[in-house]
Amino acid sequence: MNAFDRLINPAWPNPTDGPAQRARAIARMYRTHLRAQNTRLCDQADEVAAEFGETWMLEREQLVEPEQxxxxxxxxxxxxxxxxxxxxxxxxxxxxxxxxxxxxxxxxxxxxxxxxxxxxxxxxxxxxxxxxxxxxxxx
Structure with a gap:
């Protein structure tokens, strides 16, 4: 099995995240770093992604308490x-x-x-x- 397709990655901080959630989290990290260095370039990349119907990177992740x-x-x-x-x-x-x-x-x-x-x-x-x-x- 390809390591990228693993359902579970024991080293990942949230073990319930699948490959797509992990990839999105990593993409968000890169986006955060890009925004910190060049806001204009990040906005341009966001616009291109939005033109293709991809806006998930703009959504805020919500924190959930286990007892919620x-x-x-x-x-x-x-x-x-x-x-x-x-x-x-x-x-x-x-x-x-x-x-x-x-x-x-x-x-x-x-x-x-x-x-x-x-x-x-x-x-x-x-x-x-x-x-x-x-x-x-x-x-």
Whole structure:
């Protein structure tokens, strides 16, 4: 497997980030350095990217506390999956410990199911580890 395609990079600070998230974080770092050195050139690069429909580099990353309560939609956005995936995780067995649920429900807010952000991140990481393990066993 190509090192760039690894689902998990143990050296990366956020183990739930996949290859695309890691690449974007590195691109943001380069953009930050370019902006510090030459604002005009950075703005030109941003305009070119925007012409091609790419504006993600202008978005601000949000910090999430592990104990923060999140709805199904917020949980899905946090780990870049569809809301139905979060609902599936809430009923699935944990791939590393079948006696546990992959994503425990935390409670409710009105009609919304709540999860803890840290549990959502851990579930995403467990799924990635299981996917990587399956991929490695095929090779």
């Amino acid at each position: 309560e999140v709805t199904t939609a917020e949980a899905a956005e946090l780990v870049h999956v569809q809301p139905h995936t979060i609902r599936q995780w809430a009923t699935a067995k944990h791939p590393e410990d079948q006696s546990k649920t992959l994503l425990p429900r935390f409670g409710r807010r009105g009609k919304e199911t709540l999860y803890l952000a840290g549990a959502v991140l851990e579930a995403a990481l467990a799924v990635r580890r299981a996917q990587q393990k399956r991929t490695q066993s095929l090779h």
